[in-house]
Structure formats: structure tokens, C-alpha cells
Amino acid sequence: MDVKLTALAAGVLMVAAPAFADEVAHADVVFGEYGEVEASLTGVPGDAAAGREVFINRRLGNCLACHENSDMDDQPFHGEVGPVLDGVGDRWSEADLRGIIVNSKNVFPDTIMPAFYVSEGFINIREDLAGQSILTAQQVEDVVAYLMTLQD
Structure with missing residues (x-):
């Protein structure tokens, strides 16, 4: 096989392959009737230690x-606006928690909690953060x- 063709093919593969092949785009997230998101956004299991960080x-x-x-008792300044999260892993399913995040x-129409995986519909967003x-x-x-x- 021609060396130039092989290099070109390798370059095309590298450009075409996303970081996570199964990553769901913001606009393509599928919500259930109650706001739950059953499917993983990445197809890769979550890392609890990284999530804690x-x-x-x-x-x-x-x-x-x-x-x-x-x-996280060793951390200062716990808020009191949202619910206490002790035992949240017993109260909600993985799909429910994914949907809430x-x-x-x-799930909570009047909440002040931000949407963490939404990329549009914001008001007065900095231009460099758009999308x-x-x-x-x-x-x-x-x-x-x-x-x-976090279970009881």
C-alpha cells in the first residue's frame, strides 16, 4: 500500500473518531416522562472518585x-439551598440522578439548580462560553x- 495513502487514511480516522464514540450530544439527550435519563451519556462507566472531585x-x-x-465534612461552606445529599443513592436511581444533573x-421546574449538560437557551452568556x-x-x-x- 502506498505510504501517502496509509498516512492519509490514518489522519482521517484520527479526525473522525470522537473522544467518546458513544457520547450523546447535548441536544440528543433523551429524557423519560419524569425527567430521568436512562442511557449513559458516554457509554463509559462513571468514576466515583473523579465524580467526587x-x-x-x-x-x-x-x-x-x-x-x-x-x-465531605472536611470541606467548609456546605450550602443549605438544596436538599441534603446523604443517602441520595438510596432515594434516587442512577437514571433519575443523571436526569437531574x-x-x-x-424534574424540579422551580429549582435554581443549573442544568449541567445543556449548551443553549442561556441568557447573557459570555461569548466564549456559548455552545x-x-x-x-x-x-x-x-x-x-x-x-x-452516598447511601444510608
Whole structure:
């Protein structure tokens, strides 16, 4: 086979292959009747340790700004706006939690919780952030995996 053709084919494959072959685009997320999202956004299992880091990170999930979580007693400034998340893995299914994180407004219409995997419909968004979501699809899966560890 011609070396130029092989290099071209390899380059096309590298460009065509996304980071996660099964990643669901923001607009293609399928919600159930009650806001749940049954299918993984990436096809890759969530990493609970990575999800814990997203949860705690004030520049990503910033979940502690609104939620108390006894698993993070060593962290300051737990919020009191949202519900306490102790035992959340017993109260909600993985699909329910994924739906809430992707777009909580589908489950709780009056919530102030942001939609973490939505990329449009925002008001007064910075131009450099247009078309982006707060979390990536894998970060959503990681946070879901972490929340599922919070059981009574």
C-alpha cells in the first residue's frame, strides 16, 4: 500500500473518531416522562472518585455551594439551598440522578439548580462560553457514580 495513502487514511480516522464514540450530544439527550435519563451519556462507566472531585470543585460542579454532604465534612461552606445529599443513592436511581444533573428543571421546574449538560437557551452568556455545557458528558457520569455511593 502506498505510504501517502496509509498516512492519509490514518489522519482521517484520527479526525473522525470522537473522544467518546458513544457520547450523546447535548441536544440528543433523551429524557423519560419524569425527567430521568436512562442511557449513559458516554457509554463509559462513571468514576466515583473523579465524580467526587467534580462535586467538590468550586469551578465545576460546585455542588457544596447548595448541598450539604456528610461525606465531605472536611470541606467548609456546605450550602443549605438544596436538599441534603446523604443517602441520595438510596432515594434516587442512577437514571433519575443523571436526569437531574443534566437538566434539573425537567424534574424540579422551580429549582435554581443549573442544568449541567445543556449548551443553549442561556441568557447573557459570555461569548466564549456559548455552545458549551458546565460539565462534560463524562463528568456527568462521574458525578452520578459518586452520588450513587452516598447511601444510608
